[in-house]
Amino acid sequence: MKAPRYDTEGLASVLPSVARTLAPAAFEGEGRKLPQAKAGIVVLADGLGARLLRKRSAHAPFLHEHLDHVQTLAAGFPTTTATSMGTFGTGLPPGAHGLAGYQVVDPATGMLFNELTWQRGPEPRVWQPNATVFERADQADLRPAMIGPDYFEGSGLTNAALRGAVFYGAEALEDRIDAALAAVRRGRRLVYLYWGEIDKAGHVHGIDSPQWAAELEAFDRGFERLASQRPVGTSLTLTADHGMVDVPLDARVDIAKTPYLRDGVRTVGGEMRALHLYVEPGARDDVLAAWRKEVGSDGHVLTRDELSDLGWVGALDAGTAGRFGDVVVSMRAARGYVDSRVMSHQVLALVGQHGAMTPQELDVPFLHLPPR
CATH class of the missing domain: 3.30.1360.180 (Gyrase A; domain 2)
Structure with missing residues (x-):
């Protein structure tokens, strides 16, 4: 059985690795050693598991061209968005950042709450007090930015796992790509873009559905545009928070x-x-x-x-x-x-x-x- 990883072979290493390319002294020895860059855009495609990408890469011609260079990392346990965002955003395992799952009990109250929606949840900065990678990047003058749907701004999960980045709200993928490119041009050196439609299609229609394939095709076109239009000196990184299976x-x-x-x-x-x-x-x-x-x-x-x-x-x-x-x-x-x-x-x-x-x-x- 495969196990989670929280070293350079795990999701926890992605943001520190990219930050290290931009501020080697501030992130010395962390993550993977990658070529230095002036800026970096990191894209997280919710639900795009590595095995799903390989299985259905015919629907992603640009990513298919780069498939030989796609490496496989291990997310943490459980393989769910709230926990993975904690791991991705802090570079720490769940036992340290404490984002334990989709629905968890707050030991202080004994009440169950949803870490994704954060309804009736505790104060996020108390629940997850560790410094995020974006907070550290901001201290290193990387001026981090986060791009996602408007409702992410100020949400409990954002404040717990991803605080420290300036937020730019945008809904459509093309608008998020425009926002990412504009952020780099404005001097934001570490830019994070979230996309969740692949995950939604899998949940609602299943991973073998034509709807899932259509969302992968749309994402692939957008990612190709990011790759071709990114400013000189800017790297581009793709990862995901988990994969998916169908359960009858x-x-x-x-x-x-x-x-x-x-x-x-x-x-x-x-x-x-x-x-x-x-x-x-x-x-x-x-x-x-x-x-x-x-x-x-x-x-x-x-x-x-x-x-x-x-x-x-x-x-x-x-x-x-x-x-x-x-x-x-x-x-x-x-x-x-x-x-x-x-x-x-x-x-x-x-x-x-x-x-x-x-x-x-x-x-x-x-x-x-x-x-x-």
Whole structure:
């Protein structure tokens, strides 16, 4: 089984590697050693797993031309956007940055909240107090900029994982590309562009759908334009936060309707393929045994300590440990577990899923085009 990586072979290394090309002294010894540049644009394509890109590269002619130079990095666990953004934005493993999953319990309140939407969530800078790469880049006079949809500005996840960059809001891909190019021309040396439509198409229609292919084609055209129009001296880097698999509707078990799976479980967090089970006092061993019997060889069922000991989330400390489930489930087969008590109807209906430790979900691409 592949494991997450938080070194130069992991998603955590992407921003420090690019920042090092721009400010070698400030980021000395961090990330990968890449050719120096005057500026760098980093594009994160949500949901564009490395294996998906290779499988469907016929729909991405520009990226297909560079496929031999696309390397594979490992995202962290769980392979979900909130956690990966924490890893990407801080360069730290989840055990350190503490963004533990899609839905997690705040140990201070005992309440479940969504780290993606951040509704009723804690103060982001308290929840994630570590310096971000953008904060460090700003101190190194790289004048970082972030480009994404307007609702990202000031959001909880942005403030927790990506603070420190000047925000430019733009909706359409072409507008985001224009904003990225303009930012570099205005002296913003480290520019980050987020694109989420590939992920949305996979969730709604599935990864083998024509809608998914159409979104990849549109992204490929936009990425090619960025590559051709970037100012001289500017590098361009592509990565993603996770991949995706399809989970048939008939391969899902509702915990709310399955008494033996909810016995001893106080709250279900995480998501369909990567569950955090927060248990009642004294019930951990019984919950662990029941879930191991249920999941069998189709996944992994671990205690919180085993999760850390295996290196899946890095070292846990007192400030982050309670955010991870007492029992954690990661699926291998194309199956999932839902809880209709805490998951919305929209989430329950999604076709494409991620979160687990399969290579299809864990592997993300890394393509670095050096300055022209």
